[in-house]
Amino acid sequence: MRAGLCRQCGVHQRLCVCDLCHPVEGAPPLWALQHPTEVGRSKGTLRLARACLPSLRVLVGEAGDCFEPLASRASGAIGLVFPHAGSQPLETAATGDIKEWVVLDGTWRKARRMFLSNPWLQSLPAFHFQHAPASAYRIRKAPRSDSLATAEALTYLLTVVRPELDVRPLSEAMAGLVSRQLAQLPAGVRDRY
Template sequence: MRQGLCPQCRVHRRICVCDSCEPIAGAPKLWALQHPSETGHSKGTLRVASACLPGMRVEVGESPDDFDEVSKRARQGGLAVLFPSPESEPLETADISGVREWLVIDGTWRKANRIWLSNPWLQALPSYHFKVPPSSVYRVRKAPREDSLATAEAIRHLLQLTHPELDLGPLQCGMDALVERQLANMPVEARRHHLPPSTDGSF
């Protein structure tokens, strides 16, 4: 482990948010397939979700050989994936009574889609998408689609819809801390592009 890195999230302690993330009690089991390029990425948000959801399993890779454990779990039934595929159903109106565990894919849209296309077992799972996704507030990382959400935002909305009884405040606190620390460690000129316009001409 390089000096200055957090041993839990593997990013520099200046932008680590583990101290701002509290565990969420009663959350369902979650799986995350993480593209290797996202491991230790300073702007990645899966580390927030992992800190708030200690029961979540993260598997890093791209091909079926990388996801042996979760693909075996998939064959047992009761596992569904949150991914906007051509066959996916809107989560807001779908019957998900048979779903016991959820899987998300962590990566840029291009890399997440590559994981999806490279894993037939994944495409065989029931898949769901958000019919009306919330607006993303994660302004420190650009997304190619208007309806894109950061991974932690997608997990938070997934749990809002499927387990409304949960207190998801820790996920929001973790995301707020991540944005704040990312902006604080940016050069002034770079920060200007990520802040909302100011009414007094400042930023």
């Protein structure tokens, strides 16, 4: 590993938030399907979600065998969080039968490609956020106003489906990540965020 990188998350120590990540206990089984181009990005939030969510498993790929550990068991008990024409609003949908949750980690374009390239994903009950909070992740620009970073999406998902969980560790780690990233920017650039 290169000098200056965190041994746990692989990001430069100035941007590492491993010290702020504490486990969220009692979360349901969670899966993140991560596009290969997102691996190792210092702006990516999946790394802090992994550190805070012991029940989160990550599979990297775009289609095919990369997702076999999950695709082979795809059933009605697994819900997908991804907005599309057939998805239901998470806040009002009946989700009691959903035991595991899947999110896609990538840009909107890459996530859509992953969704369309995997028919088994299209067969899952799908949900979208109707009333998600605005993203606090100012560092990464998104083309849509309703975009959330992956860690924010997981936080909101858990808030809705398991309101008894204390998801503050995820929120605090996100706030720390934003703070540390902004601190690395020159003042003139930082003012734009």
